[in-house]
Amino acid sequence: MNGFLQKAYFGLIGLFLSLPIIVVAGVSVNEKQDLAFPPKGFSLGWYGEIFANVEWRNALFASITLAALSAAVALLIALPLAWFLWRRHAPWANIFQLLGIAPFTLPPVITALGLLTFWAATGFYGQPATAVISHAIFFVTLPLVTLSLGFSSIDRSLVEAAATMGADDRTIFRTVVLPLILPYLISGYAFAFVLSLNEYIVAYMTIGFTMETLPIKIFNALRYGYTPTMASVTILFVAIAATIFGLVARFGDLPKLLGAMSSKD
Amino acid sequence: MRREAPQKLTDYGPLVFPAGMLITFFVVPFATMIAVSFFKRNPSGFYTPDFVFENYARFLSLFFGKVLGFSLFLAVTVAICCIVLAVPFTYLLSRAKRRTQVLWLVALLSILSLSEVIIGFAWSTLFSRTAGITNLLVMLGILDQPVALNPSFGAVLTAMTYQALPYTVLVLYPALVRLDPTLTEAARTLGASPIKSFFTVVVPALRNTIVATLIMVFIFALGSYLLPQILGRPQHWTLSVLITDQAIYQSNMPFAAAMAVFLVLVTLGLVALTVIAGRKGEAA
Amino acid sequence: MSGLTLQNVTKQFGTFTAVKNVELTVPHGTFVCLLGPSGCGKTTLMRMVAGLDLPTGGAIKLDGKDITNVPTHKRDLGMVFQSLALFPHLTVGENIAYSLRIRGVGKEEQKKRVDELLSMIHLSGYADRPVAKLSGGQRQRVAIARALAISPKLFLLDEPLSALDAKLREAMQVELRQLQQRLGITTIVVTHDQREAMTMADTVVVMSGGEIRQAAAPVEIYRRPADTFVADFIGMTNLIDFNADGSGASVLGASIPGLAVPAGLKSGIISIRPEDVHLTAPGNAPVTGTVTFVRDLGGTIETFVEAGGKQLVAVSMPNARPDVSVGQSVGVQLNPGDCVVLKS
Numbered sequence: 001m002n003g004f005l006q007k008a009y010f011g012l013i014g015l016f017l018s019l020p021i022i023v024v025a026g027v028s029v030n031e032k033q034d035l036a037f038p039p040k041g042f043s044l045g046w047y048g049e050i051f052a053n054v055e056w057r058n059a060l061f062a063s064i065t066l067a068a069l070s071a072a073v074a075l076l077i078a079l080p081l082a083w084f085l086w087r088r089h090a091p092w093a094n095i096f097q098l099l100g101i102a103p104f105t106l107p108p109v110i111t112a113l114g115l116l117t118f119w120a121a122t123g124f125y126g127q128p129a130t131a132v133i134s135h136a137i138f139f140v141t142l143p144l145v146t147l148s149l150g151f152s153s154i155d156r157s158l159v160e161a162a163a164t165m166g167a168d169d170r171t172i173f174r175t176v177v178l179p180l181i182l183p184y185l186i187s188g189y190a191f192a193f194v195l196s197l198n199e200y201i202v203a204y205m206t207i208g209f210t211m212e213t214l215p216i217k218i219f220n221a222l223r224y225g226y227t228p229t230m231a232s233v234t235i236l237f238v239a240i241a242a243t244i245f246g247l248v249a250r251f252g253d254l255p256k257l258l259g260a261m262s263s264k265d
Numbered sequence: 266m267r268r269e270a271p272q273k274l275t276d277y278g279p280l281v282f283p284a285g286m287l288i289t290f291f292v293v294p295f296a297t298m299i300a301v302s303f304f305k306r307n308p309s310g311f312y313t314p315d316f317v318f319e320n321y322a323r324f325l326s327l328f329f330g331k332v333l334g335f336s337l338f339l340a341v342t343v344a345i346c347c348i349v350l351a352v353p354f355t356y357l358l359s360r361a362k363r364r365t366q367v368l369w370l371v372a373l374l375s376i377l378s379l380s381e382v383i384i385g386f387a388w389s390t391l392f393s394r395t396a397g398i399t400n401l402l403v404m405l406g407i408l409d410q411p412v413a414l415n416p417s418f419g420a421v422l423t424a425m426t427y428q429a430l431p432y433t434v435l436v437l438y439p440a441l442v443r444l445d446p447t448l449t450e451a452a453r454t455l456g457a458s459p460i461k462s463f464f465t466v467v468v469p470a471l472r473n474t475i476v477a478t479l480i481m482v483f484i485f486a487l488g489s490y491l492l493p494q495i496l497g498r499p500q501h502w503t504l505s506v507l508i509t510d511q512a513i514y515q516s517n518m519p520f521a522a523a524m525a526v527f528l529v530l531v532t533l534g535l536v537a538l539t540v541i542a543g544r545k546g547e548a549a
Numbered sequence: 550m551s552g553l554t555l556q557n558v559t560k561q562f563g564t565f566t567a568v569k570n571v572e573l574t575v576p577h578g579t580f581v582c583l584l585g586p587s588g589c590g591k592t593t594l595m596r597m598v599a600g601l602d603l604p605t606g607g608a609i610k611l612d613g614k615d616i617t618n619v620p621t622h623k624r625d626l627g628m629v630f631q632s633l634a635l636f637p638h639l640t641v642g643e644n645i646a647y648s649l650r651i652r653g654v655g656k657e658e659q660k661k662r663v664d665e666l667l668s669m670i671h672l673s674g675y676a677d678r679p680v681a682k683l684s685g686g687q688r689q690r691v692a693i694a695r696a697l698a699i700s701p702k703l704f705l706l707d708e709p710l711s712a713l714d715a716k717l718r719e720a721m722q723v724e725l726r727q728l729q730q731r732l733g734i735t736t737i738v739v740t741h742d743q744r745e746a747m748t749m750a751d752t753v754v755v756m757s758g759g760e761i762r763q764a765a766a767p768v769e770i771y772r773r774p775a776d777t778f779v780a781d782f783i784g785m786t787n788l789i790d791f792n793a794d795g796s797g798a799s800v801l802g803a804s805i806p807g808l809a810v811p812a813g814l815k816s817g818i819i820s821i822r823p824e825d826v827h828l829t830a831p832g833n834a835p836v837t838g839t840v841t842f843v844r845d846l847g848g849t850i851e852t853f854v855e856a857g858g859k860q861l862v863a864v865s866m867p868n869a870r871p872d873v874s875v876g877q878s879v880g881v882q883l884n885p886g887d888c889v890v891l892k893s
Contacts, residue, residue, distance in 0.1 A: 009354065010354070013430075017430070017431075019391060020390070020427070023387065024386070027390055027396050038400070073286075077287065080282060081283035084280050084283075088271050089268040096283060099292065103291055106532055107487050107532060109488060109505040110529055113509075113522065113525045114294035115290070117294060118297050133290055137287070137290045194378045195378050198378055200491060201381075201490055201509070215383070218382045218383065219491065222386060234383045238375060242375040254367050255363070255442065259438060259439025259442070
């Protein structure tokens with residue numbers, strides 16, 4: 001397609017994708033508690049409010065803690081599994097790969113409801129730890145996919161070379177496999193972290209009545225009308241996501257992570 | 266390194282934790298949910314173990330028929346909108362400079378990861394009377410006074426398309442990036458214009474990918490839960506909304522579980538279709 | 550005895566036999582090339598020596614000790630892989646020091662050894678470079694240095710030069726051979742390139758279909774091939790049917806007096822190298838043929854002649870350029886001493 005049409009099409013899609021964010025960014029700098037666009041006056045006060053208001057601050061910390069812990073647990077599940085599937089020939093073990101991918105592929109309400117019935121039946125319903133485990137299971141797909149991709153990109157002759165030089169399995173893992181898989185480990189963590197930060201329904205169904213994460217807090221606030229803090233929190237979250245994915249792109253190979261083969265393959 | 270079958274029991278060591286976690290916290294909850302779907306509801310808000318089909322029988326009402334029909338219709342519409350927008354876009358993106366690609370991918374991932382709550386809030390703002398898009402139209406003199414565009418079906422559809430579009434692009438991206446660029450070059454040496462070669466070469470070559478993506482986006486859209494609530498009227502609520510409503514507010518876990526099981530069956534059926542479409546694609 | 554001994558080594562993958570009953574002795578300090586077309590089992594044989602694959606039958610002994618089931622990392626090997634397998638996350642120096650590091654050798658000693666090896670491969674001062682920044686030939690040398698870091702008992706190389714361009718490859722062949730002679734290390738190279746094998750090896754082992762067809766010195770392999778496969782695989786040759794009765798042998802309808810045929814052999818094949826085929830005026834030789842094509846390569850001239858329904862090729866040097874052109878009749882001289890008689 002010719003250059004002009006292409007630019008115009010990119011521009012339209014770009015506008016569609018950025019319009020809501022632009023409007024919300026505008027709303028977030030209103031001076032008074034107005035829902036107005038273009039903004040009336042200019043103030044960054046609503047960004048301060050996220051940290052000054054104890055409810056918003058607690059929700060933010062709850063979300064970040066949840067995301068940090070659940071992404072770590074997801075990684076602990078995904079790493080040994082992906083390693084095993086790469087290292088060993090055991091076709092039946094692929095069932096676990098499938099189990100790891102299912103929670104994220106099914107409509108989220110199903111995973112959420114399954115976990116709700118489970119936590120209610122076992123008597124742990126409402127405890128903070130249940131949300132960490134629930135999110136770890138829900139998002140294990142992401143590190144599992146990046147790590148599987150990472151392992152498949154390791155030249156197996158590197159492992160053989162290490163063995164001929166006298167390294168046993170454990171040493172090979174520590175000195176060769178782990179350093180090479182590290183970028184995929186980090187991006188898997190980043191993906192799980194950002195999505196956990198934003199997740200609503202699983203968190204709501206597991207700890208919704210005892211704790212507030214930020215998405216839950218926004219939704220609850222939305223029911224009682226409007227406060228500009230929602231807008232500033234939204235922009236904060238967009239910024240966090242863009243920063244993290246930007247860093248992944250800066251230090252890793254984003255097109256390859258998303259399935260484009262590098263020219264070498 | 267040859268991949269050997271595990272020899273000793275300790276070779277299975279790495280599987281213990283992942284398998285344990287996935288079985289305990291995914292398979293068991295899933296099984297619990299299926300079991301509960303056959304339980305009898307207790308008026309006190311709980312349920313008693315039983316084996317009844319009445320939870321499933323409740324679907325057969327006109328009301329749930331309508332909700333299910335609307336959910337499927339909405340998801341199909343969203344999927345089609347996304348495919349129509351995303352296929353040309355992803356094709357152009359896959360041919361763009363690497364730097365351009367990376368920038369778009371970062372933007373798409375950021376939007377994809379945004380909470381449904383946030384997307385719902387952003388679009389409700391955009392569609393509102395006081396801060397919405399209509400204010401711009403008033404400034405441009407197209408409208409006399411700003412109006413609220415939600416709640417409405419159009420608002421739900423737009424926001425859901427917004428939510429699913431990055432997903433669609435990212436699902437299409439690998440297939441399009443790997444598409445042999447000499448295909449279109451060959452078409453052009455044979456006399457096809459760029460646009461013609463896109464429709465006569467790229468689209469047919471990707472037919473199976475597009476069908477598979479359509480189904481994946483459909484499933485993705487089926488899971489949308491908050492947008493119909495925030496931007497739509499009650500008649501725009503989907504099965505996902507009803508499941509949550511029954512589970513949390515009506516305390517009817519058996520019925521919610523039955524609906525969820527039903528949704529899983531629909532989804533699995535579609536995944537099976539995707540796999541079959543993919544197999545055909547490989548054979549072709 | 551010292552050196553490597555393979556006794557009746559067999560490897561099966563399912564129903565496919567990759568290596569069949571291989572017997573081979575590699576005396577200490579010799580250079581052996583495993584040569585054959587792809588799929589002949591040479592790489593599998595080397596991988597079994599390295600312990601990367603386990604034989605399904607037979608035994609492998611090193612200096613008299615059975616190592617058949619010793620894991621790779623306890624064999625004290627040095628191996629260069631076809632892909633080189635340099636660790637992309639380590640520098641040149643760290644790659645070379647790897648086997649020392651995991652053996653707990655001290656930092657100072659590691660550095661000393663790395664410097665020594667780098668100067669041996671003419672890359673002094675490259676220790677801190679990332680391997681990705683090296684040229685193909687430099688990476689090759691680093692892989693070799695890395696394999697030699699611990700002074701291994703066995704030095705194995707799997708198609709080590711296949712990624713290099715032709716000129717560099719030839720230079721590296723000479724360098725590798727000189728290095729091996731200086732160190733006196735038992736070396737096995739897998740290659741499909743017969744020139745490479747002839748250049749470097751003390752013993753060339755020709756393999757096909759998982760079996761050893763011939764194991765001998767390069768000149769022996771060339772002058773006295775054991776069978777038609779070896780004759781055809783090593784260099785250019787003419788394979789011609791012959792018939793024999795008690796009194797003599799005939800080739801292409803003409804009798805070749807003096808060709809020594811084993812008693813009782815009625816027919817078979819002779820192999821004669823193109824440089825041993827001499828063209829003369831028609832009538833001066835028992836066989837007459839017609840020139841079909843002349844390929845003048847500058848350094849050598851190949852003349853293709855059709856005689857008795859068979860295509861023959863003769864190679865001559867420029868100073869003995871035959872004065873022939875396409876379509877011309879020529880006499881073909883085959884001296885019995887140049888012919889190798891093979892069973893068909």
